[in-house]
Amino acid sequence: MSLEAENPVFLREVRIGFAGRVIQEEMTFAIENGEFIAVLGPNGAGKTTLLKLLLGLVRPEAGEVWVFGRKPRRGNPAIGYAPQFRTLDTNFGVRARDLVGFGLDGHRFGPGFPSRKRRELIDRVIEEVGAAGYAEAPVGELSGGERQKLSLAQVLISNPGLVLLDEPLANLDMAAAREIIGLVGRLRVSRRVAVMLVTHDINPLLPHIDRVLYLANGRSAIGAPQSVITRETLSSLYNHPVDVVEAMGKKFVLGVET
Amino acid sequence: MLKVLFGSQMLAHAFLGGGLVGLVAGIVGYFLVLRAQAFAAEAFTDIGFAGATGAALLGVASLAGMLAFSLLAAAGLGILGDRARGRDVEIGMVLSFALGLGVLFLGLYSRSSATHAMSGINILFGSIMTINSTDILLATACCATALGVLALVHRPLLFASIDPAGAEARGVPMRALSVAFLAIVALTTAVCVLLVGILLSASLLIAPAAAAVNFTNRPARAVALSALMAVAITWLGLVLAFYGAVRPLPAGFYIATLAASTYAVSLVFRKFQGGRI
Ligand SMILES: Nc1ncnc2c1ncn2[C@@H]1O[C@H](COP(=O)(O)OP(=O)(O)OP(=O)(O)O)[C@@H](O)[C@H]1O
Numbered sequence: 001m002s003l004e005a006e007n008p009v010f011l012r013e014v015r016i017g018f019a020g021r022v023i024q025e026e027m028t029f030a031i032e033n034g035e036f037i038a039v040l041g042p043n044g045a046g047k048t049t050l051l052k053l054l055l056g057l058v059r060p061e062a063g064e065v066w067v068f069g070r071k072p073r074r075g076n077p078a079i080g081y082a083p084q085f086r087t088l089d090t091n092f093g094v095r096a097r098d099l100v101g102f103g104l105d106g107h108r109f110g111p112g113f114p115s116r117k118r119r120e121l122i123d124r125v126i127e128e129v130g131a132a133g134y135a136e137a138p139v140g141e142l143s144g145g146e147r148q149k150l151s152l153a154q155v156l157i158s159n160p161g162l163v164l165l166d167e168p169l170a171n172l173d174m175a176a177a178r179e180i181i182g183l184v185g186r187l188r189v190s191r192r193v194a195v196m197l198v199t200h201d202i203n204p205l206l207p208h209i210d211r212v213l214y215l216a217n218g219r220s221a222i223g224a225p226q227s228v229i230t231r232e233t234l235s236s237l238y239n240h241p242v243d244v245v246e247a248m249g250k251k252f253v254l255g256v257e258t
Numbered sequence: 259m260l261k262v263l264f265g266s267q268m269l270a271h272a273f274l275g276g277g278l279v280g281l282v283a284g285i286v287g288y289f290l291v292l293r294a295q296a297f298a299a300e301a302f303t304d305i306g307f308a309g310a311t312g313a314a315l316l317g318v319a320s321l322a323g324m325l326a327f328s329l330l331a332a333a334g335l336g337i338l339g340d341r342a343r344g345r346d347v348e349i350g351m352v353l354s355f356a357l358g359l360g361v362l363f364l365g366l367y368s369r370s371s372a373t374h375a376m377s378g379i380n381i382l383f384g385s386i387m388t389i390n391s392t393d394i395l396l397a398t399a400c401c402a403t404a405l406g407v408l409a410l411v412h413r414p415l416l417f418a419s420i421d422p423a424g425a426e427a428r429g430v431p432m433r434a435l436s437v438a439f440l441a442i443v444a445l446t447t448a449v450c451v452l453l454v455g456i457l458l459s460a461s462l463l464i465a466p467a468a469a470a471v472n473f474t475n476r477p478a479r480a481v482a483l484s485a486l487m488a489v490a491i492t493w494l495g496l497v498l499a500f501y502g503a504v505r506p507l508p509a510g511f512y513i514a515t516l517a518a519s520t521y522a523v524s525l526v527f528r529k530f531q532g533g534r535i
């Protein structure tokens with residue numbers, strides 16, 4: 001096994017698709033320890049499917065997939081995953097801290113008893129994401145931004161080496177989005193975790209990320225923002241003319257929806 | 259000893275059986291409410307009805323018939339899919355088919371003699387007053403199995419019920435869990451039917467649990483409270499049935515009324531206290 005295969009993520013010539021329909025092909029890239037990657041691309045480009053590939057919930061049609069040097073497998077404790085759609089449509093029955101506790105032992109079988117150590121672990125991670133103010137509140141009463149912090153706490157409590165966040169900024173206003181991004185940026189340094197964060201708006205992430213993975217039209221490009229989010233790269237990805245303009249320190253992609 | 263305490267063997271059996279069923283119904287009911295599967299519980303009582311009447315027709319124990327039918331239905335529903343919530347259409351089909359079968363069996367059976375007609379009524383309204391020690395033993399075995407399995411799977415079950423996408427990514431076996439839970443529901447409804455009959459089982463399964471989650475937001479407390487209220491409701495219902503009215507009314511009536519009232523109180527409590535016990 002090559003050294004690259006020990007990385008949090010290593011893909012070689014991967015093709016993913018469903019029933020003969022190709023979603024992504026020729027995906028080859030590696031993500032290193034502690035790297036912060038923004039995953040961009042239009043609806044249906046395969047961003048969520050890529051994360052599910054790493055989680056072992058979707059199989060590649062071709063190519064090699066390595067997660068910390070091993071084949072993807074369901075329930076991999078090395079990965080923390082916050083799904084795009086968390087259907088928490090129970091407005092009763094659970095408190096914020098219960099939701100975080102799921103990340104610790106929610107998947108375990110057997111009786112399981114509450115303990116001081118468990119409570120302390122939950123308290124600590126809730127503190128870490130700054131959600132201590134509503135740790136005891138019923139989940140149904142929390143705002144979207146508060147839920148995202150809890151989601152992050154649930155992901156972090158198992159000490160993963162790779163964190164996959166699927167559109168954690170959707171439905172958040174700019175202030176809340178910045179808060180989550182700042183939090184992820186700090187945590188990936190303090191915990192040295194690799195982060196893949198799916199988003200439709202790259203701008204608030206630009207100061208924090210190492211690289212961008214851009215999926216579109218069945219293909220992908222990875223690299224520093226200034227080399228991926230360019231007229232040339234995106235035009236060749238989309239296979240039609242795309243323009244990138246910069247204004248007030250922000251990048252705007254014209255000619256496609258992201 | 260129990261005989262001394264309750265004055266009669268019949269009463270002792272009724273309280274023992276009732277307590278047992280209340281306990282299990284309260285605990286399993288919590289997960290039913292959480293998974294929005296109250297309708298499935300209703301369906302299982304109807305399936306149990308078909309099983310019980312079928313068993314009576316064949317001359318075997320009604321519990322055996324109920325278990326056979328409802329475990330089969332649990333497997334069937336589980337194979338249909340691993341979606342936790344809803345499934346109203348499929349369940350509705352199974353429910354009406356089972357009711358139809360039950361009505362057919364009951365018709366065939368009660369036509370044959372007057373005692374048979376009486377046992378038919380027992381199936382509909384429960385037979386807590388005539389419960390015997392074999393029934394108790396069987397019911398205990400069912401309850402112990404249901405609670406045992408639940409103790410093993412309660413954490414993944416809770417996770418999968420509240421946060422399915424997160425649970426799946428953590429490797430929780432969603433479909434196996436869904437089938438296991440339906441099997442637990444099958445066992446539970448079978449013993450409930452034995453006690454309060456098909457018509458009132460759902461009230462014992464759903465009302466205390468639905469009330470409990472109005473009283474508290476903590477899962478562990480809600481389960482304990484639900485079990486406590488279900489046992490209290492059953493026992494109080496029995497006491498009222500034995501001593502309360504001049505003319506004895508069926509225990510099922512008292513139990514259903516108490517269950518509904520508890521739920522009503524919980525609604526008021528939630529409105530003013532916000533579920534913080
Ligand atoms: N289980 C599945 N079976 C068949 N097709 C699927 C399946 N899962 C996803 N797809 C298809 O794969 C494509 C990529 O879906 P995916 O959810 O990965 O997109 P996405 O990039 O996350 O989009 P969005 O920005 O809308 O979340 C879509 O066209 C979708 O319909």
Ligand SMILES: [Mg+2]
Nearest residue numbers: 047048049084
């Ligand atoms: Mg997606």
